[in-house]
Amino acid sequence: MQRYSIVSLARNALTGHRNWPQAWRSPEPRPEYDIVIIGAGGHGLGTAYYLAKEHGITNVAVIEKGWLGGGNTGRNTTIIRSNYLYDESAAIYDHSVRLWEGLSAELNYNVMFSQRGVMMLAHNTHDVQVLKRHIHANRLNGVDNEWLTPEAAQAFCPPLSIDRHARYPVVGAALQRRGGTARHDAVAWGYARGADARGVDIIQNCPVTGIRREGDRVVGVETAKGFIAARRVGVVTAGSTPVVMGMAGVRMPLESYPLQALVSEPVKPVFPCVVMSNSVHAYISQSDKGELVIGAGTDQYVSYSQRGGIQILEHTLEAILELFPMFSRMAMLRQWGGIVDVTPDRSPIIGKTPVEGLFVNCGWGTGGFKATTGSAHVFAHTLATGEPHKINAPFTLDRFRTGRLIDEAAAAAVAH
């Protein structure tokens, strides 16, 4: 693998950049692998990378129906944070943030992880109670998160309106300074390049059409390029998990919904951090290119159309203008949709399934991008050893039977 650096850039400049090696190969699949990963998004490619790097397992294929990184990895609003309430969540998301912090160096690929701070706004007493509960729990879990007054929140994010007469005035905020954003495509590309260099085959444009079982164990996958045998198969197909798991005869506690986002036209730096408000439903940051990146909510119905109704964006922009009135004349440049798999408790499922050798990593809902690193890391462990890593051990499929939910949404969203 050629190292990327300013030196290699300069050297290649002399030859008109005609001699760069491929970032990854486009191989044909072999008939059998030790491990097949379905889905070449950030989570799947990262899993392959860590399997090769940390577990020495390189006889691995990542099979992708379209182009790598083309699902939610390339469609999200790139927010990264770990200030989740429950110990289980904080553990996996903070594991992720720590891996993000070293990722550019680790991959020799600039993923532009930018720790500009994620600020979550409180608009009423209930919000304050909820955010303070997070702050206290985070601190004791070693996760940074601090309380800001409205004035301090505005100092951190000057466009923020803290007008006390607003319909839902800002009464405070929780700030995680280690949170931020990253360049979403680069994460997939960096992991793909790293995995490929270690021998992993990334097979693009190869839809999986079936999962073959012999009794209660998996023996391989049927694909558009024929049958590929594998004794261990990891399903990492956010947005299509119910469909893919259905091929193995496993029903999942999941529903897939459109999740929309939009960007504005690019402008000079005006927005220094990430701001989220659960009460008025707004998520906003500014990309390095200058676009305001705004996340909207999910549509209310199951859909695989990668679009959604404009009323969802309308609602989101109402909230944005409530918080940042000066953005009224900014223009929406592009809107798009992803498909998110949502579990009943809004926490992921990472681990074993009723089919031996078949593992699943899914149900990240709207929050999967931030966990790309940690999720891939612990899922690689799970695939390599057959047993969950202690960080993903609580995120079982079985919790929906016993009732041991990890309900971040319930803990945040109930009004009284």
Add this chain to the structure above:
Amino acid sequence: MAENFRLAEGGRIDRERPLRFRFNGMEMQGFAGDTLASALLANGIHLVGRSFKYHRPRGIMTAGPEEPNALLQLDRGGGRSDPNMRATVVELIDGLDARSQNHWPSLGFDIGAINDLLSPLLPAGFYYKTFKWPASFWKSVYEPRIRAAAGLGVAPTEPDPDRYLHRHAHCDVLVVGGGPAGLDAALMAGRAGKRVILADEQSELGGGWLARPDVPLALAGRLTELATLPEVTLLTRTTVTGYYDHGYVVALERVTDHLADPDPDLPRQRLWRIRAREVVLATGAIERPIVFTGNDRPGVMLASAARAYLNRFAVRPGTRAVVFTNNDTAYVAALDLAARGVGIACIVDARANPEGAHVAAARAAGIRVVTNAVVAGTEGRRRITQAAVARLAGDGGLAGHLGEPMACDLLLVSGGWNPNVSLFSQSRGRLRFDERLQAFVPGEAVQATSCVGACAGDFSGFDGDPAPLRPLWAVPADRPSVRAKAFVDFQNDVTAKDLGLALTEGFRSIEHVKRYTTTGMGTDQGKTSNVNALALVAEKLAKPVADVGTTTFRPPYVPLAFGAIVGHSRGALFDVVRRTPMHEIAAAKGAVFEDVGTWKRAWYFPKPGEDMHAAVARETAAVRRTAGLLDASTLGKIDVQGKDARTFLDRVYTNAWSKLAPGMCRYGLMLGDDGFVMDDGVTACLDDRHFHMTTTTGGAARVLAWLEDLLQTEWPGLEVYLTSVTEEWAAIAINGPKARDVLAPLVEGCDLAADAFPHMAWRPARIAGIAGRIFRISFTGELAFEVNVPADRGAEILEALLEAGRAHDVELYGTEAMHVLRAEKGFIIVGQETDGTVTPLDLGMDWIIAKKKGDFIGKRGLTREDLQHPDRRQLVGLLTAEPERVLEEGAQLTEAANPAVPARMVGHVTSAYHSPNLGRSIALALVEGGHGRHGQTLHVPMPSGQSIAALVTKPLFIDPEGSRLHG
């Protein structure tokens, strides 16, 4: 500055109405009917901006919304600042202030242009390969500089003074585009009596006809007839931006942007939300640039744009032009320009043997035509000065220059035409690559969509045919240079080499190429670049274009102001505000309000000099000493009627309702079928088949919807009718030892005495002469009554109660005091003690789960393994070791006083207050195995490093025997 390039006559401008404007501080003049771009060109201005990455000088390239270069910052005064406005579609108004973007210190001399010199080091995706070392520099050095260099215009800094409105419309046929094809479609539908909306983005209808030297008389004829058709609505200055599902279309009407001094009653823009039974797309076609070295200099312009500036705006875009084409349409432009005095140095046609009427006409007009030739390079720093022409070799390479470079100040380009299929694609219609046109045309429609005219690939209405053409995706450079650049995407500075690099590095999918190079990702969304990029990639991969695919067209077609999308839902109209019937009284008494859902509830009533703490202390003390009045109107209220009402309640509450007698009330808990607490409230039996249910304030709508769902879908056999009566009743709670004394004098027809009116009874009564109901229920542990009267009498009754209470030192109290008082008694608040993960058992409310009655919602869920676990978090009371110390709600509890991080947390504080009645702090908490921990000390580690010790107790701090309930 005088206009030097305006033709003496012609055009559709109004020469009687000159307009003054400024560009980069220079005073200029144009006319009504000009766009900003045409006015700039009339003043000889081509250089209008700097490119995104290399800061190369850029000029006006198009005459429409596809413009990639001419993006200006406009200021209309009063906070009306707009970045990135396309000069080609901005109508000129008097006093407009326009500035070019993305340069420092000036447009003419831009330091950022050093990037152009450094460009060999800045190929596509260079930032992924560098800026990684040292790691700390990314945040402190590299990223801030990248961010400062990126962006284009400047975001507004002041609130937007303008208004935006929405209009909802339905029609049989929506026609998009007011060119000849669109007008004909509208006429046909209109004559058939259909309800038609025709939307066109320009200031006048006519489309391509407006760019002709003589606008056909047919235009006036059609417009006259359309005006007579009553069901036809014509919208100009209206751009259809989005085509969504089920015929839902969004269009932006620019109502006052073209007016210097608009009527203040008019909105700036109006967003039309149209549901159309059928949509006809007559959106025309967009001319393609050609990718050749130096194709981005100011003065390089699409041939059709030059023709539009000449004919429609009477502007000579240059004095001497070279025309570079691969099809016939550019000949028409060349002939028009020649006829109006622009010298045509040469038409350079890539085709080997072009023939036909237009070619013949050009030759007949004495214009030099060279064939099988290309423009292979250009010169000129701020404006093109010359173009080098070369002969094409058989292999697609160059076969040497054709003479010396030709001097010119204008280079017109036509690389063919792309049907404008953006909306068709948005509607999910599939696209097909047409070999003859070398362009994507509409394929199979998915919705009721039809395409007509050039949008459909039918160019019969065009002057000149875009086919046959010679596909020409990238012209080889005439001299190999690391700095030679042939641009594909002008705005984002993506060159043919960048696309090649992406392919070399293994980015094969067009989506990868697009994302890696950023081609097509600018504010123009690739309107002029996408097909060229796609075809170039196909050529390099040696695949048919159709196999490379097409990128998705996503809404909006052109950028759409946030304000227009939001409409009037701003400020006070952002969300509804619900106020109780007694709101004004509370406000007059100085209440501070808090948001609870969409309600405004009185939070506390500070007297002069009091803070919240002091006010709450006074209010809570009054309730326990004399009596207090609380506005409880916001609680959800549901009228439950029908012969099966009792059975229904039995199924949705955990406790039994079969024996609740008329005249009595009962507290109930509702669970979800997962066994977790969902809502609570008191329900009264009005008669055997009629109940009055209350819910939490925030849960009212959710509970009603859920109950209705159960009745309609789960138990359709039950005869029960639900009606929301939340807003029918005003409710006032009177709590305290003097409650009866305050209320009694006002009441007729009802004996309030303890034996006649026991706890948890209700009675109809007249209160201060108003017919209503009295409930003897208590959320404070005090003797308490809740008075309900029709909502319109609420203020009246509160005044009466305040008056009656004066002798007893009665106080109004707010939600904060209410919270303190109920916490003293350990009463839960759903949403505070519970969070969707809490069971009745966790709350110590085993008593409310009926053992004998049959099934109820949540019963089975409760028996699940984890919900029965002894170590679940359970509700307890907490008393801090230091009585004055009030815990923070949300604070976490640990067993160790100073635990190491990560610490094991065993619970959290759900409610914490100073209790004036106890003279100390109290708290409620959910603690692991809490029911077995009474008497233990737990710790609350605070951010300061200090830890607060607290004793675990029963969640009951006052009057454990409950004697106060009886006064």
Add this chain to the structure above:
Amino acid sequence: MLLIDCPHCGPRAEIEFRCGGEAHIARPASPEETSDAAWRDYLYLRRSPKGLHLERWNHIHGCQRWFNVARDTVSDEILAVYPMGSPPPDLGRT
């Protein structure tokens, strides 16, 4: 924005409705005899198919009546609207 043909009110915009998720999930008749696994299935397991989806909608800002909709989750096309309690119509597809 979907256009939904309410059986009681006629075609109305999606914002008047609330989607109630997958249809035809029967609450077990004897919950106490239902295993934890079967209770989990009832509470949480959903088909979420790519293609034909049978789902419940409520005209919450209109007549407030519940009804069933057959919709294609790939095209979002509504294929049929039918009453609560009725079996799904035969649409010739699965």
